[in-house]
Amino acid sequence: MDLLLIRHGQSIANAKGLLISTDKDGLTELGKAQSVSLAATLERFAFRPARIHCSPWARARQTAELLFGTSQPITFDARLAETNPGIYGSWLEADFNLAYPDFNTNIRNRYEGGESHLDMAERVQAWVECEVRPEVQSTGLIVAVAHGGPISVVLQHLLGVPIETHYPSFTVPNASFTYLKWRADMNRYCLERAGHV
DSSP states (O other): OEEEEEEOOOBHHHHHTBSSOOTTOOBOHHHHHHHHHHHHHHHHTTOOOSEEEEOSSHHHHHHHHHHHTTSSOEEEOGGGSOOOOGGGTTSBHHHHHHHOTTGGGOTTOBOTTSOBHHHHHHHHHHHIIIIIGGGTTSOSEEEEEEOHHHHHHHHHHHHTOOHHHHOOSOOOOTTEEEEEEEETTTTEEEEEEEEEO
């Protein structure tokens, strides 16, 4: 199966410049409009999901529901959630970076009361190995609606970019898609198309 990665539309935390925020953070009106526009873009490219997976966090859930409605079941999977920032969920990203300027130099650094980016990367990689790799010889399209961090992890994992020394290697904007095609002749995924509204 091919793989389509979708980042949620603009969230309230994105608009405010918060650090990651929480699982309750929902879409702004712009984020909802972006999701509706993205649905039209996916239709134009004739992306037809065989299976839809989604982070259970509110902003991803709302995006998936605006993209796909109730036409197909959506599997909500906590392995696709963003890094849990613990007690820093309500902090401005700029304030956190000033207070902890070396935090992002080591992917193993853990947010107090939360997890590290490596913790997140390992659960996302487990999702890939469980839900994507076993299906590579099947026809169809797996869709994952998630967040910037997990999407970078999936791309790095499938394209062979080391996580621990180069995270994040991919940054994707809100309401964007990244399409990976399984190339049986090469026995690997290739990034074929990416875009956003």
